[in-house]
Amino acid sequence: MDALGLVNAAFDLVVIVLLPAVALGAVMSADLFKAIILFITLGLLLALTWVRLAAPDVALAEAAIGSGLMGALLLSARERLARTRPGRDRRTSHYPRWMTHPPPRRSHRAVSPWAASGLVLIAVAGLTAAVVTLPHEAAGLAPEVARQTPQRDLANQVTFVLLDARGYDTLLEIGVLLLAVAAVWSLGEAPEPPQNAAGPMLQGFVGTVGPIMVLVAGYLLWAGTDAPGGAFQAGVMLGALGVLLSLAGRHPLARLPGWALRLAVVSGPMLFLAVGVTMIGLGRHFLEYPQAHAKALILLIEATAMISIGVILVSLYAGGRPLSDESGTRKGRL
Amino acid sequence: MNPFLGYALSGVLLIGIGLYGAIVYGHLLRKIIALNVMSGGIFLVFIALARRAPGVADPVPHAMVITGIVVAVCASAVALVLSVRVAVETGQAALPGDHEDRA
Amino acid sequence: MIALAVAVSCPIWAIVVPLVGAALTMLWPRRATFVGAAATLTTLAVVTALTARIAQTGVQRYAVGGWGAPLGIDLYADGLSAILLAITAAVAAGVSLYGLRYFRAVSVLAYFWTLWLFVWAALNALFLSGDIFNLYVTLELVGLSAVALVALAGGGAALTGALRYLLVSLVGSASYLLGVALLYGQYAVLDIASLGAQVQPDTVTWVAMAAMFAGLMLKTALFPLHFWLPAAHGAAPAPVSAVLSGLVVKASFYILVRLWLQLFPIAVPAPGQLLGALGAAAILWGSIQALRQERLKMLLAYSTVAQIGYLFLVFPLADTVAAQTAWLGVLMFIASHALAKSALFLCAGNILRYYGHDRVHKLGGAARGEPVTFFALGLAGVSLIGLPPSGGFIAKWLLIEAAMASGQWWWVLVMVTGAFLAATYVFRVLGDGLISGTVSARRQVVAPGMAGAALLLALGATVLGFLAVPMDELRQIGWPLVAVRGGQP
Numbered sequence: 001m002d003a004l005g006l007v008n009a010a011f012d013l014v015v016i017v018l019l020p021a022v023a024l025g026a027v028m029s030a031d032l033f034k035a036i037i038l039f040i041t042l043g044l045l046l047a048l049t050w051v052r053l054a055a056p057d058v059a060l061a062e063a064a065i066g067s068g069l070m071g072a073l074l075l076s077a078r079e080r081l082a083r084t085r086p087g088r089d090r091r092t093s094h095y096p097r098w099m100t101h102p103p104p105r106r107s108h109r110a111v112s113p114w115a116a117s118g119l120v121l122i123a124v125a126g127l128t129a130a131v132v133t134l135p136h137e138a139a140g141l142a143p144e145v146a147r148q149t150p151q152r153d154l155a156n157q158v159t160f161v162l163l164d165a166r167g168y169d170t171l172l173e174i175g176v177l178l179l180a181v182a183a184v185w186s187l188g189e190a191p192e193p194p195q196n197a198a199g200p201m202l203q204g205f206v207g208t209v210g211p212i213m214v215l216v217a218g219y220l221l222w223a224g225t226d227a228p229g230g231a232f233q234a235g236v237m238l239g240a241l242g243v244l245l246s247l248a249g250r251h252p253l254a255r256l257p258g259w260a261l262r263l264a265v266v267s268g269p270m271l272f273l274a275v276g277v278t279m280i281g282l283g284r285h286f287l288e289y290p291q292a293h294a295k296a297l298i299l300l301i302e303a304t305a306m307i308s309i310g311v312i313l314v315s316l317y318a319g320g321r322p323l324s325d326e327s328g329t330r331k332g333r334l
Numbered sequence: 335m336n337p338f339l340g341y342a343l344s345g346v347l348l349i350g351i352g353l354y355g356a357i358v359y360g361h362l363l364r365k366i367i368a369l370n371v372m373s374g375g376i377f378l379v380f381i382a383l384a385r386r387a388p389g390v391a392d393p394v395p396h397a398m399v400i401t402g403i404v405v406a407v408c409a410s411a412v413a414l415v416l417s418v419r420v421a422v423e424t425g426q427a428a429l430p431g432d433h434e435d436r437a
Numbered sequence: 438m439i440a441l442a443v444a445v446s447c448p449i450w451a452i453v454v455p456l457v458g459a460a461l462t463m464l465w466p467r468r469a470t471f472v473g474a475a476a477t478l479t480t481l482a483v484v485t486a487l488t489a490r491i492a493q494t495g496v497q498r499y500a501v502g503g504w505g506a507p508l509g510i511d512l513y514a515d516g517l518s519a520i521l522l523a524i525t526a527a528v529a530a531g532v533s534l535y536g537l538r539y540f541r542a543v544s545v546l547a548y549f550w551t552l553w554l555f556v557w558a559a560l561n562a563l564f565l566s567g568d569i570f571n572l573y574v575t576l577e578l579v580g581l582s583a584v585a586l587v588a589l590a591g592g593g594a595a596l597t598g599a600l601r602y603l604l605v606s607l608v609g610s611a612s613y614l615l616g617v618a619l620l621y622g623q624y625a626v627l628d629i630a631s632l633g634a635q636v637q638p639d640t641v642t643w644v645a646m647a648a649m650f651a652g653l654m655l656k657t658a659l660f661p662l663h664f665w666l667p668a669a670h671g672a673a674p675a676p677v678s679a680v681l682s683g684l685v686v687k688a689s690f691y692i693l694v695r696l697w698l699q700l701f702p703i704a705v706p707a708p709g710q711l712l713g714a715l716g717a718a719a720i721l722w723g724s725i726q727a728l729r730q731e732r733l734k735m736l737l738a739y740s741t742v743a744q745i746g747y748l749f750l751v752f753p754l755a756d757t758v759a760a761q762t763a764w765l766g767v768l769m770f771i772a773s774h775a776l777a778k779s780a781l782f783l784c785a786g787n788i789l790r791y792y793g794h795d796r797v798h799k800l801g802g803a804a805r806g807e808p809v810t811f812f813a814l815g816l817a818g819v820s821l822i823g824l825p826p827s828g829g830f831i832a833k834w835l836l837i838e839a840a841m842a843s844g845q846w847w848w849v850l851v852m853v854t855g856a857f858l859a860a861t862y863v864f865r866v867l868g869d870g871l872i873s874g875t876v877s878a879r880r881q882v883v884a885p886g887m888a889g890a891a892l893l894l895a896l897g898a899t900v901l902g903f904l905a906v907p908m909d910e911l912r913q914i915g916w917p918l919v920a921v922r923g924g925q926p
Contacts, residue, residue: 012337019378020347023371027355032363039367046374053341053381054391061400065407070370073407077414078363084421116357124350130619130644131342131379140384140392140625144508161397165508168501172562172574173401175456179555179578180408182463183585184415186548191418232400266464273457276449286449288503316411319418349615356608362600369607376615383622394508395621398570402614405577409607412581416588416600423593429601 012052019045036074043067056228057158060220064236069313072243076317080191153295155226162230163298167287171276174269174305177312181265190320206248213241221306225295231302235309242314253314253322261322265315268308272301342382348375360428362417366410373406446490448499448512448565450483451522455558459551466547470537473550477533480557484526488911491519496915498567506568506628513567513630515915517768520908521564521691524772528683528779529557531894535676535783538884545589549674552589555582556680563688568627569617572692573610580606580656583685587673598668605655605665609689612652619645633699633917649696650708656689659712659749660719663742667726670738675786678734679894682741683779687771690748694767697752698917706756713753717851719746724858728865733785733795736862737778740821743855744774750836750848757843764916765909766835772908773820773828773901780817780894784810787883787891803870809888811870816895818863820902823856828901835905 022045026038043066050059145157145165154160162170217237224230245252253261275297276287284290289297315322352372356365377399384395421427458476462469491497491514499512514522536553540546559578566572584606587599617627623641626632636642658666666686670678723743730736747770754763787810788803789795804811820827823834833852840848 009337012340016337016340016344019344020351023348023351023374027351027359027364027368027371032361035364035367039370042371042374046378049341049378050381052337053385055381055384055396055399058377058381058396058399058403061403066370066374066403070407070410073411073414074363074367077418080418081363081421081427084418084425084427111357113358116354119357120350120354123353124346126644126647127346127349127379127615128343130641131346132339133640134342134383134386134619134622136336136339136386137388138383138386138622138625140387140621141394141507142387142390142392145393146390148504148508157393158396158400161393161508162400165502165504166394166397166510166571168510169398169401169571169574172571172578173404175555175558176405176408176574176578176581178460178463179552179581179585180412182459182548182551182555183412183581183588186545186552186585187415187419187588232404262464262466266460270457270460270464273453273460277453280444280447280449285499285503286447286453286501288500316408316415319415353608356604365604369604369611372608373611373614376611376618379615380618380621383618386622392625395618401574405574409577409581409603412585413600413603413607416584416596416603419588420593420596420600423596429597 015045015049015052019049032078036071036078039074040067040071043070057156057230057233060228060233061236064233064240068240069236069243069317073317076319080319151291153225154298156224156228156230158228159224159230159298162232163301164289164294171269171272171287174272174308177309178265178269181312181315184316184319185321188320190318190322202244202248203250206244206250210241210245213237213244217241217306217310221299221302224302225299231305232309234302235306236313238306238310239313239317242310243317246314246317251318253311253318256322258322261311261315264311265308268305271304275301336385338382338385341385342379345375345378345382348372348378351375362420362427362429363414366413366417369413370406370410373402377402445483446486448487448497448514449501451480451487451561451565452558454480454483455554455561459554459558462547462550462554469547469550473533473554474537476554477529480561481526481530484522484561487514488519488523491516491914492911506631507626510571511567511628512565514565515917516911516913517691517694517916518564519911519914520768520772521687522561524687524775525557525560525564525684527897528679528775528894531779531783531890531897532676532679534893535679535786535887535890538886539674539676539786545591549586549589549676552582552586553676553680556586556685560684560688564691567629569620569629569632570627573614573617576610576613576656576689576692579685579688580610583677583681584669586677586680587669589677590672590674592672594668594672598665598672601665602669609652609656612655613649613692614652616645616647616649616652619648629695629699636700638703646696646701650693653689653693653696654715657686657693657748658742658745659715660722660742660746661715663719663723663745666742667735667738670741671732671735675734675782675789678737678785679779679782682737682782683775686741686745687748687775690745690771694751695917697755706753709752709755712749713848716746716749716752717848719743719749720851720855721746721858724855724862727862728858731796731798733788733797733800733866734782736797736866737781737785740859740862741778743859744770744778744821747774747833747836747852747855750840750852753845753848754836754839754843757839757845759839759842762835762842763839765905765912766832766839768908768912769828769832769835769901769905773832773898776894776898776901777817777820777827777829780813780891780898781821783887783891783894784814784817787887790881790883790887793881797866798869800866800869807883807888809885809892810883813888813891813895814870815867816892816899818867820895820898822859822863824860826902827899828904829898831902831905 022042029035047059047063149160217234220229221234242252279288352368355368380395384392461472497514540549563575584603655662720743727736727739751767820829823829
């Protein structure tokens with residue numbers, strides 16, 4: 001083994017040991033804040049791992065979503081929970097009495113740690129047995145993908161799988177995003193953001209970084225057909241910018257009229273569906289792009305998806321439907 | 335040497351740790367963190383196995399894991415919003431019968 | 438004209454139409470009822486066309502994106518898919534009709550339509566999927582939309598029930614995804630049919646199967662993994678409870694059946710017997726708990742725990758001479774329980790509205806006050822117990838016959854006991870309604886559409902008793918691996 005190989009092997013070993021150690025801390029740390037910080041660290045470690053395992057697209061997604069956005073969501077939920085004062089804050093449900101019930105009196109007993117440990121040991125033993133017996137070399141579908149991508153003029157094979165070969169999965173996945181927004185909005189209005197959040201530092205930082213982030217998002221989208229990147233990574237970049245703006249007290253969606261917000265959320269999935277259905281109209285299968293226009297169609301789908309994803313992620317972070325929403329959810333409208 | 339096996343076994347440990355936390359801890363944020371650790375472990379197994387392809391990595395699991403990451407964050411976002419509503423309604427950040435453990 | 442019929446009966450429409458409907462209700466919430474009703478009718482039409490096409494021309498395979506397996510995702514629609522699609526459409530018709538009136542006074546109407554169309558699209562996508570990873574995505578869609586629907590009721594019980602449901606559901610689908618990762622690692626395909634041709638009885642395959650089965654059993658709420666179900670199904674709004682108990686738990690059971698039929702490498706008796714034993718325990722435990730409930734919706738939720746048990750009795754019978762009878766029986770059971778239980782939950786919603794409560798021992802006078810609802814309650818109850826003439830009767834008859842024919846008489850004992858217990862809790866509800874007690878003062882009018890929807894579903898459960906033969910014909914279309922499993926003596 002040469003020197004570089006040795007360094008790599010040592011690096012791998014360190015990461016392999018660190019991952020479960022940090023995970024243990026994230027799950028078991030006595031202090032919840034510390035647990036969240038360790039969880040964010042775990043996400044960054046995983047992103048590093050994806051790089052080591054030759055998965056740069058996953059690394060980008062993990063760093064932005066799995067670590068960054070999840071971290072922001074967890075921290076804001078922790079802060080909201082801390083602000084919740086039972087009694088003072090208890091909202092009477094706005095639903096008729098006959099639709100609601102008090103929480104059940106008798107309920108479940110927590111599982112004992114011993115039983116849980118037993119279950120976990122069985123699961124880990126079985127999985128270890130399975131993983132070690134897998135063949136140590138397996139091509140998977142890599143040769144098949146390599147055979148098909150040249151036809152499509154898409155050098156990024158992951159984008160090819162996500163948007164073309166398995167585009168249907170991705171359509172449903174954007175459906176999951178849309179569904180998550182519907183679910184969050186159906187749960188009620190967004191809580192009041194904390195008043196004292198934005199210092200002048202953050203304000204200035206966002207002012208400088210914001211335009212750069214928009215540029216990066218555009219680049220990730222454009223380059224994503226040939227280099228690591230794509231609609232999700234770009235959309236998350238926009239979403240992250242929105243979250244930063246929210247933190248700085250400049251709520252990016254608050255000024256949008258309700259219909260514009262809803263249009264932005266829905267347009268990505270709707271355009272994806274429309275492209276799919278148009279293909280049926282042309283006598284092809286659903287989402288079966290014609291050879292000559294495949295790349296252009298994919299870019300079009302990705303561009304609208306990016307905007308929807310960005311807006312959806314900011315909406316998820318807001319934690320409820322916007323106060324400006326005049327969607328008929330005010331009392332008396334429906 | 336191909337490091338896939340080490341990473342895959344590390345992923346298995348992550349799954350175990352996450353599962354344990356999700357079962358044992360009562361505080362809702364802890365449960366959600368544990369679930370995400372668990373899915374991180376599953377993604378790790380997935381990507382590690384994709385590294386066994388000679389030369390390049392298999393891009394199909396990469397695409398599936400990106401899908402998985404997005405689905406996981408969506409579900410977590412809904413779970414977090416629900417947790418806050420539950421705390422507002424019931425006064426504790428745990429499900430009935432569970433304890434908040436340590437904050 | 439023929440070209441149009443072919444185009445309309447393409448499987449993808451059953452997914453695209455409700456999905457578009459869901460997106461449009463989000464875009465246009467003030468017209469949600471109109472959009473929702475239009476989407477419902479269109480979806481019913483395309484599902485009918487698809488089912489008819491499967492019945493006439495056999496198995497449909499549709500390569501989404503034109504790639505085809507192994508690289509692309511194929512939709513796969515055989516008789517089994519057709520039956521589940523049809524059951525879903527029938528329940529959906531009733532629930533949509535009910536939803537038109539039920540949520541009228543409430544500000545959550547638009548979200549009901551969005552989320553409900555999402556569930557429907559996801560269920561159709563799940564029943565049509567031929568790809569194990571795509572199944573994972575559909576499973577998550579079903580779970581997440583179902584959770585959000587539960588939370589629509591608001592209040593502590595619904596929110597805690599919904600959250601527990603979500604967390605459990607995430608563990609279940611994570612476990613399923615782990616199995617997918619292992620299977621892909623071993624065989625490098627995701628298409629179920631291709632996988633089925635390759636599977637070997639090795640360690641990786643068994644561990645993957647165990648992970649997938651465990652996750653799906655959790656999502657199906659098989660005893661003792663049912664702990665989350667009563668709170669979620671009992672606290673949800675009535676039409677949502679109907680969807681959850683009638684359809685959603687069957688979705689994960691459907692995947693179990695697919696895996697069992699198409700991916701199990703060899704026939705081994707132990708897993709089947711274990712699943713059967715858990716099913717038997719579910720029947721007894723769920724029924725006894727149902728008897729002890731004070732509130733009608735909780736009674737019905739525990740009854741679902743019990744009825745899920747019957748579904749799992751098919752596994753010990755599936756590798757015997759009586760396999761075909763057992764499979765028909767369990768499909769009949771799925772259909773009749775879907776219709777009867779959704780009818781019962783809609784009735785419970787009507788009773789809640791009429792009385793302002795659903796306490797079982799205070800329902801005196803319901804027979805006179807709400808005759809249509811009460812009649813629907815009776816009809817659906819008959820099917821739930823398994824009395825003739827009803828789908829529930831045929832279903833239990835077939836399962837008992839299969840158990841006798843394969844010499845496993847102990848399952849018969851369980852089923853008969855379960856029917857006796859079901860009769861006890863159903864008559865506990867009906868009996869109190871028949872006796873004209875004091876009717877409480879505060880009563881609300883139940884819209885005719887709401888009573889009618891419950892009655893339609895209950896009638897469906899009854900009529901189903903006469904449809905065993907066509908259902909069996911549909912079932913045999915592309916019945917998985919008849920030559921290898923499930924048919925041989």
